[in-house]
Amino acid sequence: MDQSSNPPMHLCHVNRLTIFVNRTYTLIHSIALSFLLYYRASFFFSFHDTKTPILPWLLVFAAELLLSFEWLLTQAFRWRPVSRTVFPERLPEDDKLPAVDVFICTADPEKEPPVLVMNTVISAMALDYPPEKLHVYLSDDGGADVTLNGMREAWRFAKWWIPFCKRYKIKCRSPKAYFSAAKDEGEDGNYGGSDFIQERQTVKEKYEVFEEIIREYTRHGDTGSSKRRDHSALIEVIQKNSSDDAFEVTEAKNMPLLVYVSREKRPSHAHHFKAGALNALLRVSSVISNSPFILGLDCDMYCNDPSSARQAMCFHLDPKLSPSLAFVQFPQKFHNTSKNDIYDRQLRSIFSVLWQGFDGLQGPGMCGTGYYIKRLSLYGSPLNKEDHKDPIELRQSFGLSNEFIKSLLGNYKANAKMAQIAETQQLASCTYEDGTKWGEEAGFLYASVAEDFFTGFAGLHCKGWDSVYCDPPRPQFLGSCTTNLNDLLVLATRSSSGGLDVAISKYCPLIYGPPKMSFLESMCYAYLAIFPICDFFSLWCFATIPQLCLLNGITLYPQVSNSYFLIFYFVFLSSVSRHLYEVLMTRASLQEWINEQRIWMMRAITSCFYGSLDAFMKKIGMREASFFLTNKVDDIEQLKRYNMGVFDFQTSTLFLAPMASLVILNMASFCVGIVRVIFLGELEKMFIQVFISFYVVVMNYPIIEGMLIRKDSGRIPTSITLLSALSSIIFYILGSIIFM
Numbered sequence: 001m002d003q004s005s006n007p008p009m010h011l012c013h014v015n016r017l018t019i020f021v022n023r024t025y026t027l028i029h030s031i032a033l034s035f036l037l038y039y040r041a042s043f044f045f046s047f048h049d050t051k052t053p054i055l056p057w058l059l060v061f062a063a064e065l066l067l068s069f070e071w072l073l074t075q076a077f078r079w080r081p082v083s084r085t086v087f088p089e090r091l092p093e094d095d096k097l098p099a100v101d102v103f104i105c106t107a108d109p110e111k112e113p114p115v116l117v118m119n120t121v122i123s124a125m126a127l128d129y130p131p132e133k134l135h136v137y138l139s140d141d142g143g144a145d146v147t148l149n150g151m152r153e154a155w156r157f158a159k160w161w162i163p164f165c166k167r168y169k170i171k172c173r174s175p176k177a178y179f180s181a182a183k184d185e186g187e188d189g190n191y192g193g194s195d196f197i198q199e200r201q202t203v204k205e206k207y208e209v210f211e212e213i214i215r216e217y218t219r220h221g222d223t224g225s226s227k228r229r230d231h232s233a234l235i236e237v238i239q240k241n242s243s244d245d246a247f248e249v250t251e252a253k254n255m256p257l258l259v260y261v262s263r264e265k266r267p268s269h270a271h272h273f274k275a276g277a278l279n280a281l282l283r284v285s286s287v288i289s290n291s292p293f294i295l296g297l298d299c300d301m302y303c304n305d306p307s308s309a310r311q312a313m314c315f316h317l318d319p320k321l322s323p324s325l326a327f328v329q330f331p332q333k334f335h336n337t338s339k340n341d342i343y344d345r346q347l348r349s350i351f352s353v354l355w356q357g358f359d360g361l362q363g364p365g366m367c368g369t370g371y372y373i374k375r376l377s378l379y380g381s382p383l384n385k386e387d388h389k390d391p392i393e394l395r396q397s398f399g400l401s402n403e404f405i406k407s408l409l410g411n412y413k414a415n416a417k418m419a420q421i422a423e424t425q426q427l428a429s430c431t432y433e434d435g436t437k438w439g440e441e442a443g444f445l446y447a448s449v450a451e452d453f454f455t456g457f458a459g460l461h462c463k464g465w466d467s468v469y470c471d472p473p474r475p476q477f478l479g480s481c482t483t484n485l486n487d488l489l490v491l492a493t494r495s496s497s498g499g500l501d502v503a504i505s506k507y508c509p510l511i512y513g514p515p516k517m518s519f520l521e522s523m524c525y526a527y528l529a530i531f532p533i534c535d536f537f538s539l540w541c542f543a544t545i546p547q548l549c550l551l552n553g554i555t556l557y558p559q560v561s562n563s564y565f566l567i568f569y570f571v572f573l574s575s576v577s578r579h580l581y582e583v584l585m586t587r588a589s590l591q592e593w594i595n596e597q598r599i600w601m602m603r604a605i606t607s608c609f610y611g612s613l614d615a616f617m618k619k620i621g622m623r624e625a626s627f628f629l630t631n632k633v634d635d636i637e638q639l640k641r642y643n644m645g646v647f648d649f650q651t652s653t654l655f656l657a658p659m660a661s662l663v664i665l666n667m668a669s670f671c672v673g674i675v676r677v678i679f680l681g682e683l684e685k686m687f688i689q690v691f692i693s694f695y696v697v698v699m700n701y702p703i704i705e706g707m708l709i710r711k712d713s714g715r716i717p718t719s720i721t722l723l724s725a726l727s728s729i730i731f732y733i734l735g736s737i738i739f740m
């Protein structure tokens with residue numbers, strides 16, 4: 001295709017003003033930071049008879065150093081942010097489009113309700129793409145009958161749903177979301193015509209029946225809790241059966257292929273969580289459809305717009321980009337975030353700031369869901385596609401299946417009938433990967449529980465692949481986010497641990513990355529891997545050391561009249577206003593800024609800490625890797641609170657106690673500080689320390705409210721408040737003895 005004569009299928013916009021603002025800010029802020037660090041360091045070289053003990057000084061210095069380092073890494077994201085526009089109408093004819101396999105993963109029908117999973121499956125089947133080129137696979141790690149039966153029902157319902165969506169150009173392709181949207185929510189398919197109204201009613205009734213059948217299976221069927229870790233492989237192509245008489249052969253042609261895959265799992269074998277499931281899907285699909293592109297979706301993330309495949313092809317089919325392009329990433333957005341998003345679940349900073357910045361370098365990291373990836377990229381580097389064709393070598397890397405090896409060699413005729421043969425079952429067995437490179441060099445990689453992050457980094461970008469980020473105005477995919485504090489903290493602990501798995505391995509981005517990718521890209525990855533350590537260490541220090549010193553009458557910061565005071569003042573204001581600026585520039589509110597600051601503190605103190613601990617314990621062999629599934633069933637009470645903007649503190653003591661203890665310590669030091677200011681006239685000396693306590697207390701007001709004011713079941717239990725008060729007293733006594 002001669003690109004010069006065709007209009008481009010996509011455009012990349014570089015906002016020069018943003019780049020100028022960002023780089024100027026980086027320069028000015030880093031000068032201020034250098035002065036601040038100089039002030040700290042000079043303490044050790046001056047011989048004035050200061051009464052300040054060394055240990056606390058050292059600790060805040062270390063915290064400031066780490067936080068400055070983290071800040072420096074994040075500047076890579078601000079270096080060259082870009083945004084993109086696509087023109088799917090300029091794509092070649094349908095018969096020239098490449099085939100797409102959709103991979104959806106589910107693992108547990110109790111935590112991931114089958115109705116929700118099936119809606120994702122149906123929405124993927126209804127993508128606007130030639131149906132003979134679309135193949136939808138569901139990986140069921142739970143091996144549950146209800147999921148398999150659900151798939152059969154989903155296929156039956158899709159016969160009604162897909163033609164309806166196509167005829168009336170319905171945008172939201174998840175039937176549940178479509179039928180439950182408020183009438184005034186948009187014109188999605190609302191043509192007002194009587195045909196439309198009638199057909200909509202028919203399909204709605206079919207949907208209700210479908211949902212009822214699934215619920216019935218869930219109530220009475222086997223949810224397979226006993227089988228979750230122990231079941232054999234089962235692969236089934238879902239198709240017409242005798243009860244579907246009315247279904248014409250021609251109609252079948254309008255339906256994409258639907259395949260259920262439950263890989264074999266045995267307690268004696270490591271199954272590597274989602275990455276393991278995806279690798280099994282890669283192999284099984286390679287003999288059934290072997291599409292060159294794959295859409296990866298989590299089971300709770302439905303297609304909110306049918307055009308994502310075409311949008312992604314605007315990049316994948318661009319001859320300039322495509323040789324090295326591994327994947328197109330869409331943002332993770334959620335249908336259930338509330339306006340006052342107290343748990344910062346919309347991930348604004350990641351998907352409105354960081355990923356744009358990543359995109360201006362070598363491309364964004366992988367997010368585990370909502371990406372269109374080139375199958376080949378998971379098998380090796382873009383450069384040596386042609387070597388590696390030696391079948392013996394291929395068998396060593398990819399295992400012994402001849403069919404699979406043939407699929408790698410080109411001109412392979414994949415076929416749905418392959419689902420029934422023993423070799424395909426073998427591809428989904430738990431021993432297939434023994435002695436191969438699966439999970440180490442091939443497919444999705446196993447070394448971290450954040451398989452998406454690690455595969456994007458070591459498996460793709462480090463091998464020379466690129467990626468692009470596509471964030472069109474209408475969200476292409478919508479997921480359901482966690483709406484309570486407990487799930488948020490559990491999830492953040494897992495992702496902290498996953499990032500650190502990488503940081504403390506031989507793949508540490510700052511060491512492993514630079515020879516293979518641009519330094520700025522490595523900085524982005526380094527930030528994502530090490531921020532848990534930086535955050536937890538520095539925030540624990542900032543929440544305790546200045547306060548302990550204040551309680552003991554020790555000054556840690558320059559006096560108001562000292563010129564270095566201005567430096568500290570500037571650094572604080574500049575960081576805070578920078579954050580506020582970004583929040584407002586991405587059309588979020590002041591409330592969002594407060595929520596993000598608060599959740600950042602809460603996460604740092606708890607999840608980042610436990611996540612780091614977990615990663616280190618795994619490293620020294622004291623713990624096994626684990627993947628806590630997040631719960632996709634909302635508790636009504638908790639959901640109500642989330643929507644009202646009220647924190648729900650029903651979570652583990654391990655999470656609550658540290659947060660509550662630190663807030664109590666800060667309240668105490670603030671009160672003592674005020675007393676010192678009034679009665680001892682220490683405003684000059686102690687201003688910054690009193691201010692820090694004040695800031696912590698104000699930002700964490702919901703915790704105080706949860707301890708002292710609220711009476712509902714979402715409050716912090718009195719026993720935990722007492723425990724926390726006790727531990728802050730012990731901390732104060734011990735701290736005073738050790739540090740002062």
Ligand SMILES: O=c1ccn([C@@H]2O[C@H](COP(=O)(O)OP(=O)(O)O[C@H]3O[C@H](CO)[C@@H](O)[C@H](O)[C@H]3O)[C@@H](O)[C@H]2O)c(=O)[nH]1
Pocket residue numbers: 105106107108112139141272273274277297298299300367368369449450451452453491495498627628629630631
């Ligand atoms: O053994 C497992 C565990 C999980 N999953 C699936 O993995 C997906 C993600 O699990 P979830 O509990 O929803 O985790 P999240 O924290 O929401 O997932 C984020 O983090 C994961 C790990 O980094 C990424 O894979 C996801 O795409 C990303 O959305 C779900 O579809 C699960 O069914 C499996 O298939 N097998």
Ligand SMILES: [Mn+2]
Pocket residue numbers: 298300630
């Ligand atoms: Mn999820």
